[in-house]
Amino acid sequence: MEDYVLPGEVNRSSSKNEISKTKKIFLITSVILFFIAIGIFSFVLGRNTTKESGETPTPSVIPTPTIVQISETPTPVSTSSATPTKKIGLSPTPSPILKSIIIPSTSGLDGFRSSSGGGNNSLEIRAGRNINLVSRGFVSFNLEDIPQGVTIKEAILKIHQSKIIGSPYSVGGALKLDHLSFGDSLDSSDYGMAALLSNVATLSSNTKIEWKEADVADMVRDDLAIGRSSAQFRIHFTTENAGGDATGDFAYFDSANTYTDNSGNKPQLVIKYQ
Structure with missing residues (x-):
C-alpha cells in the first residue's frame, strides 16, 4: 500500500526548510558583521591614540637677549693711612729669684x-x-x-x-x-x-x-x-x-x-x- 501525501503538506515542509536555511544564513551574517564592526572600532581607536601620543609639540620661541653695555666709573680708593691702635702690653710677672x-x-x-x-x-x-x-x-x-x-x-x-x-x-x-x-x-x-x-x-x-x-x-x-x-x-x-x-x-x-x-x-x- 503506497503512502499518500496530500499536496498541502508537501508545500508546508518545503516552506519550513527554506525558513531554517534563511535563519542560519542570517545568524552567520550577523556574527561576521559583529566581528567586522569590532575590528573597525579597534582600528579607529588605535589610530586616535597614536595621534594623541605622537604629536610633536610646537617649540617655544626663545627671545634673543639684548646686550646692554654699562660703563662703570671705578670708586676711588682712599690712600689715607689709618692711625694704628696702640697696644697696651702687660708687663710679665717676674719669676721669683732663687x-x-x-x-x-x-x-x-x-x-x-x-x-x-x-x-x-x-x-x-x-x-x-x-x-x-x-x-x-x-x-x-x-x-x-x-x-x-x-x-x-x-x-x-x-x-x-x-x-x-x-x-x-x-x-x-x-x-x-x-x-x-x-x-x-x-x-x-x-x-x-x-x-x-x-x-x-x-x-x-x-x-x-x-x-x-x-x-x-x-x-x-x-x-x-x-x-x-x-x-x-x-x-x-x-x-x-x-x-x-x-x-x-x-x-x-x-x-x-x-x-x-x-x-x-x-x-x-x-x-x-x-
Whole structure:
C-alpha cells in the first residue's frame, strides 16, 4: 500500500526548510558583521591614540637677549693711612729669684759610731762591718746661716765617697739616711738613737769613688719649722750584720775633719730658697 501525501503538506515542509536555511544564513551574517564592526572600532581607536601620543609639540620661541653695555666709573680708593691702635702690653710677672747657700758639715759632729760602743769624730765618716762590729756614719750641718722666713725650695746633701774596703755593698746593700737630732755632741749612744725618720733617702748603691747626693729638703724644712739649729743625719747600710774578717767591709767618706783646702771634698748641704 503506497503512502499518500496530500499536496498541502508537501508545500508546508518545503516552506519550513527554506525558513531554517534563511535563519542560519542570517545568524552567520550577523556574527561576521559583529566581528567586522569590532575590528573597525579597534582600528579607529588605535589610530586616535597614536595621534594623541605622537604629536610633536610646537617649540617655544626663545627671545634673543639684548646686550646692554654699562660703563662703570671705578670708586676711588682712599690712600689715607689709618692711625694704628696702640697696644697696651702687660708687663710679665717676674719669676721669683732663687738664692743659694752652701753649708759645710760641722767639724767634731761628723764621724762614725759602732755597735761595740767605740767610734771617732775626728777621722773619716764610715759605714760597714767586720767580724766584731757594725759601724754607722754621722754628719751635721748648722742651719743658723739660713735667713728666717724663707721658703726652702731644694736641699741636697752631698758627701764624697773616698775609699772602699772589702765588699760593703755586696753584703750590706744600699746606703740609707736616717734623720736625727743628736745635738751638740756625737757619742756612743747615737749609734742606736731613735730616728726622727728612718730611711729617708738612698745615699749610694755602688763602690764608685765620687760625690754621692740625696734630697733632704723635707727634713731641712722640718728642722727649721721646729726650730732646730742643725740638720743631722745617720748613714748605714740596709743590711747590718757583723761578719767577714777583721779588716771588714767598709765605705769611707770625707768628713770635715779629713777635709783639706785642696781637696774640696768636705760634706755639703746645698740649699736653694726664696
